[in-house]
Amino acid sequence: MKNVLDVLRERGYVKQVVFEDELYELLGKESVTFYTGYDPTADSLHVGHFVTLMAMAHMQRAGHRPIALIGGGTAMVGDPSGRTDMRSMMTKETILHNVECFKKQMSRFIDFGEGKAMIVNNADWLYDLNYIDFLRDVGACFSVNQMLTAECFKQRLERGLSFLEFNYMLMQGYDFLELNKRYNCVLQAGGDDQWSNMLAGADLIRRKVGKKAYALTFSLLTTSEGKKMGKTAKGAVWLDAEKTSPFDFFQYWRNVEDDRVATCMKLLTFMELDEIAELTAYKDERMNAAKERLAYEVTAIVHGKDTADRVLKEVKASFSLDVDNMPTVEIASPIGIIDVLVKSGQCKSNGEARRLIEGGGVSVNETKITDYAWTLPEEITSKGEFVLHKGKKVHLRIVIK
RNA sequence: GGGAGGGUUCCCGAGCGGCCAAAGGGAACAGACUGUAAAUCUGUCGUCUCCGACUUCGGUGGUUCGAAUCCACCCCCUCCCA
Numbered sequence: 001m002k003n004v005l006d007v008l009r010e011r012g013y014v015k016q017v018v019f020e021d022e023l024y025e026l027l028g029k030e031s032v033t034f035y036t037g038y039d040p041t042a043d044s045l046h047v048g049h050f051v052t053l054m055a056m057a058h059m060q061r062a063g064h065r066p067i068a069l070i071g072g073g074t075a076m077v078g079d080p081s082g083r084t085d086m087r088s089m090m091t092k093e094t095i096l097h098n099v100e101c102f103k104k105q106m107s108r109f110i111d112f113g114e115g116k117a118m119i120v121n122n123a124d125w126l127y128d129l130n131y132i133d134f135l136r137d138v139g140a141c142f143s144v145n146q147m148l149t150a151e152c153f154k155q156r157l158e159r160g161l162s163f164l165e166f167n168y169m170l171m172q173g174y175d176f177l178e179l180n181k182r183y184n185c186v187l188q189a190g191g192d193d194q195w196s197n198m199l200a201g202a203d204l205i206r207r208k209v210g211k212k213a214y215a216l217t218f219s220l221l222t223t224s225e226g227k228k229m230g231k232t233a234k235g236a237v238w239l240d241a242e243k244t245s246p247f248d249f250f251q252y253w254r255n256v257e258d259d260r261v262a263t264c265m266k267l268l269t270f271m272e273l274d275e276i277a278e279l280t281a282y283k284d285e286r287m288n289a290a291k292e293r294l295a296y297e298v299t300a301i302v303h304g305k306d307t308a309d310r311v312l313k314e315v316k317a318s319f320s321l322d323v324d325n326m327p328t329v330e331i332a333s334p335i336g337i338i339d340v341l342v343k344s345g346q347c348k349s350n351g352e353a354r355r356l357i358e359g360g361g362v363s364v365n366e367t368k369i370t371d372y373a374w375t376l377p378e379e380i381t382s383k384g385e386f387v388l389h390k391g392k393k394v395h396l397r398i399v400i401k
Numbered sequence: 402g403g404g405a406g407g408g409u410u411c412c413c414g415a416g417c418g419g420c421c422a423a424a425g426g427g428a429a430c431a432g433a434c435u436g437u438a439a440a441u442c443u444g445u446c447g448u449c450u451c452c453g454a455c456u457u458c459g460g461u462g463g464u465u466c467g468a469a470u471c472c473a474c475c476c477c478c479u480c481c482c483a
Binding site for chain 1: 431
């Protein structure tokens with residue numbers, strides 16, 4: 001069987017590796033227990049987490065044992081990595097709620113069957129730590145001088161860093177040590193922004209128990225301009241269907257930039273590499289087929305095949321104006337066009353709707369609406385439904401209740 | 402604890418008594434061009450009963466005909482000294 005590190009490299013997951021050759025050998029000869037941590041800072045996982053979950057899934061398929069660590073304890077401290085300001089503190093209740101949400105979502109991607117994988121919460125060992133004991137035991141192993149040179153604190157050293165957050169690194173390091181002791185976990189994987197935190201843990205294990213530990217970071221999903229992917233007008237792209245509808249989720253991937261398609265396919269689907277190469281070899285409108293495939297595959301993994309099938313049908317109907325199968329929104333007795341736009345959720349306020357119409361972005365049944373005082377004519381109200389277009393990407397069937 | 406500088410609309414960031422719903426950039430949405438792409442150009446981007454009105458510039462109270470702009474107190478942040 002292929003070494004999983006090769007698989008991950010080919011697909012473009014791997015960014016940095018500690019003791020690369022040794023780790024490669026280890027992964028090639030035995031089942032390795034590894035972990036990736038997720039801080040429950042929201043009530044749903046998002047696209048950024050998804051990349052690492054996929055990497056975990058690949059590793060699990062290669063026979064290794066993943067531990068999904070949910071940072072119920074570390075979330076109480078807040079990770080300063082990549083942040084320009086302090087995170088707002090979350091209450092224990094919120095964190096607890098988020099932990100539950102994460103657990104539910106993760107089981108869709110990772111098989112948590114007996115002995116195959118585990119899900120643990122670092123609150124189990126962090127909440128009850130004794131300050132003095134912890135300082136003597138773990139704090140003594142860290143050099144402030146060294147910590148200050150870490151990349152993850154650089155930005156914050158210019159803008160301010162609280163002692164609370166400064167301790168995050170120790171917490172994460174301690175997690176790795178704890179997992180190493182409890183489950184013989186020898187590898188930590190995670191987003192590249194976690195590099196210094198991961199090294200801290202590997203170092204701590206070496207110093208405390210004299211064993212080798214490894215770290216591996218994954219590339220973050222970025223746009224061609226290097227910005228983090230997964231943000232839209234409505235905020236992050238969530239994996240929770242309630243927060244980002246499967247339709248919107250699908251459309252997000254359907255609309256990625258051309259030169260991101262191959263990357264996304266490699267990182268977010270299980271598609272074979274040669275198939276990906278084939279599909280993305282074009283530089284013209286044939287890319288659209290690849291994008292549709294990407295969107296379908298990702299949606300199927302996140303929301304299930306049935307949902308992906310349904311959404312694909314809806315999307316196709318929507319763009320080919322096949323009224324019977326288009327996404328439909330029911331609204332109660334709309335008066336004018338502004339009312340329709342707001343009630344259907346396409347505009348946040350009347351003013352926004354008005355401006356959109358003035359800008360020429362709205363059509364009803366193929367007729368562009370130019371007057372915001374426009375009201376539904378008799379032939380539409382008697383029929384009880386019509387097609388609403390917002391821009392060229394939103395096509396809805398509106399049914400009047 | 403002492404001294405200095407700050408908190409502005411989604412983000413960055415101007416403004417420093419009226420001409421401010423507040424420059425500029427980014428993000429976003431829409432229009433043109435296209436391939437439901439990128440780049441480019443254009444428009445919009447607080448709310449409303451929209452040629453007018455209303456609510457915003459950390460909080461609370463003042464001064465003033467009039468405050469994001471001045472004063473007082475409070476909260477938060479940064480830097481220097483201890």
